[in-house]
Amino acid sequence: MAPPETPTPGDDESKKKSIAESQLKGNTLRVYIYVVTHKQCGVREIQRALRLSSSSLAQYHLSKLVDLGLLKSSETGEYFLTDEVRVDVLRDFLKLGAVVVPRFVFYAVFFTILTTFLGVIVFRYSHVATIDIFFEALLIFASALFWYEALRAWIRGPV
Numbered sequence: 791m792a793p794p795e796t797p798t799p800g801d802d803e804s805k806k807k808s809i810a811e812s813q814l815k816g817n818t819l820r821v822y823i824y825v826v827t828h829k830q831c832g833v834r835e836i837q838r839a840l841r842l843s844s845s846s847l848a849q850y851h852l853s854k855l856v857d858l859g860l861l862k863s864s865e866t867g868e869y870f871l872t873d874e875v876r877v878d879v880l881r882d883f884l885k886l887g888a889v890v891v892p893r894f895v896f897y898a899v900f901f902t903i904l905t906t907f908l909g910v911i912v913f914r915y916s917h918v919a920t921i922d923i924f925f926e927a928l929l930i931f932a933s934a935l936f937w938y939e940a941l942r943a944w945i946r947g948p949v
Contacts, residue, residue, distance in 0.1 A: 814858075817842065821851040823880070825861060827890060830870040882943060894940035901936055905929040 814822055820840050825831055831839075837848040852869050855861040861869045883890045908929065912922045 817847070818851045818854055821848065822855055822860060823890060825855070825869060825871055826885060827887075830868050832868050892940050892943035894936050894943055898933060898936035898940045901929060901933040905933050
């Protein structure tokens with residue numbers, strides 16, 4: 791007979807993450823993202839920033855996040871982040887300071903710089919061959935595709 795399995799700390803963390811992912815939807819997710827980007831905030835601030843109908847609705851979502859262990863509240867009524875969870879909705883975004891940016895923006899910038907640089911080199915300093923035009927057209931297409939996906943992700947974004 792096998793001994794009963796004892797939970798390891800890693801199992802506890804993955805269980806907590808899966809519970810948090812299942813609860814982070816809709817306005818709760820919007821409140822969570824707001825707190826992630828602003829580090830610390832109050833009920834009224836969240837209500838105004840996210841245009842929630844009442845402060846009690848903001849309080850409900852903040853309390854839900856506190857129960858999940860993602861936020862802590864202070865005696866002054868401020869809430870701040872305790873644990874940052876990467877949920878599926880946020881997987882394609884990076885946090886830069888107070889801004890949440892789609893990952894596609896970095897790919898788009900890279901391909902745009904590469905396209906511009908190679909375009910200047912090829913068309914200015916060398917004899918233009920058919921393969922050069924084809925390669926430059928391919929890079930322009932890749933740049934446009936990444937910019938389109940970045941814009942689409944930004945519009946549909948987590949907030």
